[in-house]
Structures are given as C-alpha cells and as structure tokens.
Amino acid sequence: MSIETSAALFEQVDALTENGQLRRLSGAFARFIASVGASSPQLMVACVLLSELEGRGHSCLMLDELADDPSGQLGWTGEEWRALRAAAGVWPKNASAWRALLAGCDQVWPVGDLDFQQPLVLDGERLYLRRYWRDETLVAEAVRGRALGGVIAVDEDASTADVRHWLDVLFPHAARGGGPDWQKIACAVAMRGKLGIITGGPGTGKTYTVARLLALLFATAGVRQSGLRVALAAPTGKAAARLKQSIDSALDDLAEKVGAALPLHELAARMGAARTLHSLLGARPGTRAFQHNAGNQLEVDVLIVDEASMIHLEMMSALLAALPSTATLILLGDKDQLASVEAGAVLGDLCHNAEAGAYESETLSYVQSSTGQQIPESYAGNGGPIAQQTVMLRESRRFGGPIGALALAVNAGNAAASLQVLRDGTDGKVAWIDPAQPSDLLQLALAGRSGAAGGYQAYLKMIKSGAPEGDEIVHLAWVKSVLNSFETFRILCAVREGEWGVAGLNDVIEQRLQTAGLLRRSGEWYIGRPVMVTRNDYGSGVFNGDIGLTLPDPARPGALRVYFSEGDKVRSVLATRLRNVETAFAMTVHKSQGSEFQHTVLVLPRDSGGMLARELIYTGITRARDYFTLLTPNGQVLLDAIAQRTLRASGLRTLLGN
Numbered sequence: 001m002s003i004e005t006s007a008a009l010f011e012q013v014d015a016l017t018e019n020g021q022l023r024r025l026s027g028a029f030a031r032f033i034a035s036v037g038a039s040s041p042q043l044m045v046a047c048v049l050l051s052e053l054e055g056r057g058h059s060c061l062m063l064d065e066l067a068d069d070p071s072g073q074l075g076w077t078g079e080e081w082r083a084l085r086a087a088a089g090v091w092p093k094n095a096s097a098w099r100a101l102l103a104g105c106d107q108v109w110p111v112g113d114l115d116f117q118q119p120l121v122l123d124g125e126r127l128y129l130r131r132y133w134r135d136e137t138l139v140a141e142a143v144r145g146r147a148l149g150g151v152i153a154v155d156e157d158a159s160t161a162d163v164r165h166w167l168d169v170l171f172p173h174a175a176r177g178g179g180p181d182w183q184k185i186a187c188a189v190a191m192r193g194k195l196g197i198i199t200g201g202p203g204t205g206k207t208y209t210v211a212r213l214l215a216l217l218f219a220t221a222g223v224r225q226s227g228l229r230v231a232l233a234a235p236t237g238k239a240a241a242r243l244k245q246s247i248d249s250a251l252d253d254l255a256e257k258v259g260a261a262l263p264l265h266e267l268a269a270r271m272g273a274a275r276t277l278h279s280l281l282g283a284r285p286g287t288r289a290f291q292h293n294a295g296n297q298l299e300v301d302v303l304i305v306d307e308a309s310m311i312h313l314e315m316m317s318a319l320l321a322a323l324p325s326t327a328t329l330i331l332l333g334d335k336d337q338l339a340s341v342e343a344g345a346v347l348g349d350l351c352h353n354a355e356a357g358a359y360e361s362e363t364l365s366y367v368q369s370s371t372g373q374q375i376p377e378s379y380a381g382n383g384g385p386i387a388q389q390t391v392m393l394r395e396s397r398r399f400g401g402p403i404g405a406l407a408l409a410v411n412a413g414n415a416a417a418s419l420q421v422l423r424d425g426t427d428g429k430v431a432w433i434d435p436a437q438p439s440d441l442l443q444l445a446l447a448g449r450s451g452a453a454g455g456y457q458a459y460l461k462m463i464k465s466g467a468p469e470g471d472e473i474v475h476l477a478w479v480k481s482v483l484n485s486f487e488t489f490r491i492l493c494a495v496r497e498g499e500w501g502v503a504g505l506n507d508v509i510e511q512r513l514q515t516a517g518l519l520r521r522s523g524e525w526y527i528g529r530p531v532m533v534t535r536n537d538y539g540s541g542v543f544n545g546d547i548g549l550t551l552p553d554p555a556r557p558g559a560l561r562v563y564f565s566e567g568d569k570v571r572s573v574l575a576t577r578l579r580n581v582e583t584a585f586a587m588t589v590h591k592s593q594g595s596e597f598q599h600t601v602l603v604l605p606r607d608s609g610g611m612l613a614r615e616l617i618y619t620g621i622t623r624a625r626d627y628f629t630l631l632t633p634n635g636q637v638l639l640d641a642i643a644q645r646t647l648r649a650s651g652l653r654t655l656l657g658n
C-alpha cells in the first residue's frame, strides 16, 4: 500500500472516529495489522469494520455485507461509507472476490491451509479475529457433541419406560387448551443427549419445568441417585438468586405432591446456592482464564444455567470446555431477549429453529413413547441435532393482559397491534406518555403514576424514618424491606448518553429527589444512593451489574455501607471500598436483564439514529411485572425500533450444520 493511499485511508478512518462513528480501537487495530505484514487498503477497511462490529456484538464480518454496503448495520450515512470505500481504491465486487483477496494476505489464515497463527481467520465467507473463531468453533463442536450424545435416556439405568412413568407422575394433568404439553416434552427431550435447551417468554414455566426435569433425572439416576451432583448458575448474581429461589420452592411443592416415592428434600438440601458463571468457573483477577477449564473440569452431573440469552460467546466457550462430557447441560432463557452485551448471540443462534420445532421423525417417536404426547405435524422438520434437543414453551401463566399482549406484538414486529395496546391503557397496567417531557419522567421517578404503584419516594421515606431500634436481626429485616421497596420500581433507558440516556437522567432524578427533601446529597456517597457495580471486584465480592443501596452502617456511626440483595440473603460492603460503581435510579435495558420490577418505566431517546431494535423494547417491557409505562419524546423512534431486528453476524448456525 503506498504512503499516499495509506494516508488518505486513515484520514477517513480518523474522521469517522472524530464523528463518533468508530471507536478508537478499530483504527488502531487496522494499524496494528498493517504493521505485521504486507498490507492492502482493502484489508485495512476490512480490519476497521471487523473490529468495529466486534465492539457491537458481532463475532465476525460477513464478506457479502462488506461487498455490498454495511453502512446500515453500522449506523453510518451512505456518504460516510462511500468516502471510506473510495479511499481504498478498487473494491472487490462480491464475497468470493473478497475471499480471494483476503486469502492472499499474510495476516489471514484461510481455514484448511497451513496455520501460521495469523491474527485473522477466514472461514468460508466470514472473517474473524482468531479468538472469536476459536470460541465459535469450540461452542459448535461442544453443543453438537452433547446433542448427539445419545438418543436414548441419559442414564444407563433410565429406560424410556422409566422416563414415561415419572413424567406421568410429575405432570399428572393434561396441558391447558388441549395442545401438546411442551413442558413435559421438554423434560423428555432433555433426557436424551447431554444437552437440553428450554426457551420461552416470561412466565412460560421454564423454572417450573426444570424443577420437574431435576426430579426426573433424580428419579431415574438409579444407583447414582444419592450422589447426583447438581449445580445452578446464571450470568448475574441477581438471576442466580432468583433461579435458586424458584427451584427451591418448586421442589418443595413437588416433594409434597410425590411424597415418599421420591426423596426430593434430599436433593434440594444437597444442591448448593446458585452461582454466577464467573464464580462457578472460578474467575481470577487480571486474567480471562478460569480456574475450571478443559484440564480441570467442574465436578458436576447436571448443570442448569438460567438467563442463557445473556451468555456471550467467550463465556459459553469457557463453560462448555469446563463441563465434563458426562454431565447434562440445561440452558434456560428467552431467545427473543436482547443478546449479550459482548460479542455473540449464542442462545438466539442455538434456538433459531425453536419456533418451528423442526423435529425429526426419531424425535417425534421418542416423544410419543416417553411422554404419550403427540407433537403436531406442523412442528416436524429436519432441524439438525440442536433443534432435537430444544423445546420452546409457548404459554405464559403469569404474563397475560396488556403487558403480555404488548410484548407479543412488539416481538412480532406488529406496530399497529403495539400501538393499539399502548393507546388503550384503560386498566392502567400499560401507559404511554408521548411526546414525553423531562418533567413527566421526574414525576414518575418521584411518585409513579395514577393507577400504578411506584416511584422512588416509597423506599426513600422508609430510609428517612430510620431503622427501628433493635439488634442486628432487626436492622437486617429493615434493610431487606428497604431493598424490596426499591426493587418495586425502575427506570430503564435504551441509551447511555444524552438527555434521555442513563447518565443525564440519573443526575436530574437525584436533583429532583433532593428538592423534594427525600435525599441529602453530600459528596459522592449519600444515604439512599442506589448504585450499580460496573466492574467485577473480586476483593469485595461484587460483580458487574450488581445493584445495591447505600445505607447507614449500624456498627459505625457516620459510615455508609452498600447493601446487595441476593434472594433471601443480604450482603454488604463499605461504600468507600467500592470503586467502580454508578448511580442507578436509571439503568440501561441491557443491565436490567434477569430482573423484574413491579412497575417498569422504559424511556426511549428523541433520536435513535436507527440503532434501536425490537429486542430492546421487548426486553424492557418484559421486565414489568404489574405495570409498564413507556416514555417517548418522539414516538417515531418506537415505530422505527419495532420495525427493526437485531441481526448479529455469527457463523454458529453454519458451524452447527442446520
């Protein structure tokens, strides 16, 4: 590449960086690649885009997108794209021309050729950073292996007849509405192979089902029953605590129903606490490597992981490597939620046949013999090994009414139906403020809205009244009730920056609550400040996404502690020990995954630059248990988002071979 071409190209790259269209790292990455081999301007553009897309959650760069026009995917104007492209000179006209060009570059390893550990990998018509290619390949191999791990029952001692007997005990009633009992089918399916994927929207009974699956695994474990090792995990502490609570209560319920026939209390007592994936794998400060890995695997027979949509590619790869091939992995999650912040859309990719079913004849007959259930012909197909191990639960038990209808309409991309629910609002469950003013938001933050509980004043008033006199137990009970009150209401933002983003809103909400006399800000830390941890802190035992409340330390007058709720437990850390936190009256929808609030307020920005998609709106709505309020300074942003899907470039589906 001539000095002139290079200068012209990087001038464009720097201009895009200055305009906020590229992160600095993307240009720096391209310069690094240029420094380790002969370089061409086309390779430089590919590197800039590859790095940029990685930062936006894509695991690879699709060469057909590159040949065509990726400006839409990047949120750039056509003009910005054309200027960059022009600076690169000749432009390969299709994916195969791009493949031929890239395959000849020193820095690129075309899969199948001799591997010189080049930093970039070319697999088919996808260009990867090596790390992501390795993770994607590992995940694909591991899940295929697990799915194909056997077509009969998981345990040598468990026959199909055994499975049928216990399933009839655990699911004694016919499914509502006369259709197939997908919950029962999900349990049967997970008994084959070493992988079960159960997906479904909120309240469709994923936890209800997995508790029965556990009972089934336990009942059919034969001589291994008394030693069955079960681990529970989730991406965040909050989700892990929720999983444990739900499974415990479902097992309690079941234990009463099945009685002496199955000692389920024993199983429940033996199961430890649910853990975050980081803690399960043994995260170590200062390294991406985990204590548990392919060379030091987890000692577990069954691993249940909830909120699997939040698991990014690298974490899934680490998890699969650390899981012995003899263990059964059960993934639970809502495939339609936002994908992980980091690269990958693993659950979405694994579940891409879930809606259709795509069950092969062998699965249909196994389901018939093990459950007595007939899967309708319309769900038959040829979905490949992962689809055979996946079941989508389709009926929500807890999430009906207008909030459920709105979530369904948004998920289906149906703007007219969404608007109808939003505009109806007669029973107060759903409200839409449009066009919203900042004062509308401040009123909601203070006192909620008529017909809907909420607002932050409730927990702040409890704090103001002070903790009752008494010992540690009395204080802890008070802390729990303050935390519970805080958890009933939350403001979620689609974006971080700007007037309607997290940063700006937290400031104005703090000021409003201060003016109302509900809090007294004096410096960074003040009583009542809600905070979110933004970085794992192994020393203090708090992790990215944990949310806590600042309250007086009963043991040290004048000192403040931050209290974190974990199921029915509470953990606390001295406020001054927490370094990486931010105020959390408002938080992003991304960070709210795995949580639910009685009243959820979703705030969209005035202008989204076309970058919001329906998964974000759906995830925001499904965080609301009883009341949902939508604030849009510009309603068009909602319509644009409903019309748009998040598509993440990934080779996982291709690698899975279906």
Ligand SMILES: Nc1ncnc2c1ncn2[C@@H]1O[C@H](COP(=O)(O)OP(=O)(O)OP(=O)(O)O)[C@@H](O)[C@H]1O
Pocket (backbone or CB within 6 Å): 183, 200, 201, 202, 203, 204, 205, 206, 207, 208, 209, 246, 397, 398
């Ligand atoms: N087949 C069933 N019969 C009776 N009750 C059920 C059944 N399935 C689910 N439920 C009940 O419906 C409610 C929601 O179920 P559950 O919590 O398992 O759903 P979920 O999909 O895990 O929800 P979330 O995604 O919000 O965690 C629970 O109260 C559960 O006991």
